[in-house]
Amino acid sequence: MSTQTEHPPSVATADQDAHPSPSSFATLMITSLLTSSGPTWDLLRFFIIGGIAEVIRRCFMFIWRRLGDQLWISVTLEEWDDSYNWLMLWLSKKPEWTRAKDLSLSTHSFGIGAIAALVEGEKDGNDQNKIRFLPSYDRTASLWYRGHYVRLSRSRVSEGMWMKQVLTVKILARDHEIVNQLLLDAKSAWKIAKAESIFIYAYDARNEWRLVASRPKRPLSSIILDTGIKEKVLDDAKDFLDSKQWYAERGIPFRRGYLLYGAPGTGKTSIIHSLAGELGLDVYIISLSRSNLDDNVLQQLISDLPEKCIALMEDIDAAFHHSLNRETEKPEGTAAAENKEEGSKITLSGLLNALDGVGAQEGRLLFATTNRYEALDHALRRPGRMDVHVEFKLASQYQAGELFKRFYKPEKAGPRKAEAAANGGESGRDSGYCTPLQGKLVENEVPEKPLCSRKKGPDAADLVRLGEKFKDHIPDREISMAALQGYLMTHKGRPCDAMEGVEAWVQNEMEKREKEVKSAGESCTSHQQEGKIHLSRFARLFM
Numbered sequence: 001m002s003t004q005t006e007h008p009p010s011v012a013t014a015d016q017d018a019h020p021s022p023s024s025f026a027t028l029m030i031t032s033l034l035t036s037s038g039p040t041w042d043l044l045r046f047f048i049i050g051g052i053a054e055v056i057r058r059c060f061m062f063i064w065r066r067l068g069d070q071l072w073i074s075v076t077l078e079e080w081d082d083s084y085n086w087l088m089l090w091l092s093k094k095p096e097w098t099r100a101k102d103l104s105l106s107t108h109s110f111g112i113g114a115i116a117a118l119v120e121g122e123k124d125g126n127d128q129n130k131i132r133f134l135p136s137y138d139r140t141a142s143l144w145y146r147g148h149y150v151r152l153s154r155s156r157v158s159e160g161m162w163m164k165q166v167l168t169v170k171i172l173a174r175d176h177e178i179v180n181q182l183l184l185d186a187k188s189a190w191k192i193a194k195a196e197s198i199f200i201y202a203y204d205a206r207n208e209w210r211l212v213a214s215r216p217k218r219p220l221s222s223i224i225l226d227t228g229i230k231e232k233v234l235d236d237a238k239d240f241l242d243s244k245q246w247y248a249e250r251g252i253p254f255r256r257g258y259l260l261y262g263a264p265g266t267g268k269t270s271i272i273h274s275l276a277g278e279l280g281l282d283v284y285i286i287s288l289s290r291s292n293l294d295d296n297v298l299q300q301l302i303s304d305l306p307e308k309c310i311a312l313m314e315d316i317d318a319a320f321h322h323s324l325n326r327e328t329e330k331p332e333g334t335a336a337a338e339n340k341e342e343g344s345k346i347t348l349s350g351l352l353n354a355l356d357g358v359g360a361q362e363g364r365l366l367f368a369t370t371n372r373y374e375a376l377d378h379a380l381r382r383p384g385r386m387d388v389h390v391e392f393k394l395a396s397q398y399q400a401g402e403l404f405k406r407f408y409k410p411e412k413a414g415p416r417k418a419e420a421a422a423n424g425g426e427s428g429r430d431s432g433y434c435t436p437l438q439g440k441l442v443e444n445e446v447p448e449k450p451l452c453s454r455k456k457g458p459d460a461a462d463l464v465r466l467g468e469k470f471k472d473h474i475p476d477r478e479i480s481m482a483a484l485q486g487y488l489m490t491h492k493g494r495p496c497d498a499m500e501g502v503e504a505w506v507q508n509e510m511e512k513r514e515k516e517v518k519s520a521g522e523s524c525t526s527h528q529q530e531g532k533i534h535l536s537r538f539a540r541l542f543m
Ligand SMILES: Nc1ncnc2c1ncn2[C@@H]1O[C@H](COP(=O)(O)OP(=O)(O)OP(=O)(O)O)[C@@H](O)[C@H]1O
Pocket: 222, 223, 224, 225, 262, 263, 264, 265, 266, 267, 268, 269, 270, 271, 369, 370, 371, 392, 481, 482, 483, 485
């Protein structure tokens, strides 16, 4: 049986046969493609149909993307940026994640407070410290925000040697206002959470500022200095922050420097912490002794500071292994110069330029601390760079008395007080607290009044009397506040014991000090013979 394919009769004219038009050629091709059979034709058909499908797919994707661009607003936030922390904290408080099937857990409180490790349902602690639920990595999560559909995706991307987290937020909206609103809500949630904390920034290996910690605010009243000192510093800083216009009108750079100097353990760092809380400013730590710091990096770090902040340079003299003084800079090749090579590479002129060069940030408060005031170059100390100099001395008797009172101040309605009240003021056991003048008066007899009674917690008046007595045992300007605090810590909650032991402790401290001064004196003499003086031995005496 033979089969014959019947071809339709040709209708082309002789002229058309000689020069077929493009349309008739295409019709011919399509007709033969569809009607011809055989493996070659099948393969050709497959490729052509596949190609057409791919083109259609791409066109569709293109239109979809263009349409998507019109319908969605997409925002990308990177881990190093503050806004990332705002959003993450805001997200972590969203109830959606508690119901989600696919989520990740976080004990990270996004810069607020300490590590959050309380599980929902645990009674202790505040809301801040609860473990958070967040969208999983590399998954897309969705939620509704102010009537808008929002899609979120978290991912980790590598950036050179680092992995960074990236959050992409897509909002189904046309108006950018919704992004502003989201940022405002996230930022205000973050501000509420940080109201009780100060934020501490440091620069990372890439020389970029990063939030590294947050600390609870420290009340200024907990810093005990001679009358009026801390109030003056606080008022000066407040006045500066309110005077931007005043500086601009007079063409004075809007910057202020504070140099806090004096013996170790006298409250220099503590007052900065406290002022940051009072002024609502974040602290940016510039470690001048870090090995990869050079003049250029320092300049960049200072110009990258935000407009209102506290820039802190602790132990400003430590940037240089030798005295921070132009006259004493050692020539290349000397031992001092070699030391400098090993540590920070900044120079004094680099530091001076960074502090008040053109790139220096306006509006910042610079706090520098040192134990070696005399070793600092005059150019570094001069007004314009360091406008306010505050000396922190070893404890006066007044400070010692105030520290004692503050240290043993009864907790507000604390458990100890509640217990004492429940027992009619007599706990029946050694509460650790004491009260002065508890003697019984017998006619014609002047009783020996005990200074301390361990039976009842002291009230404010008792503490005043005890504080007065305590300070009488402390020699003026001989012992640091840190050392005194350390002593009281060994008698935490036991003021009577602290009172009893103070005389022996002071004697011991003085003997220790005498020995150290003697040995420091010897080493000083030997260094003087070599032509250099190491003051740090003296500076560490009262730690
Ligand atoms: N004047 C003070 N009032 C209250 N506490 C103080 C005071 N001085 C020191 N302390 C306590 O001593 C400890 C050390 O204080 P701080 O770190 O502020 O001293 P410093 O002067 O910065 O020391 P260094 O020069 O070694 O850095 C802190 O715990 C602080 O609470």
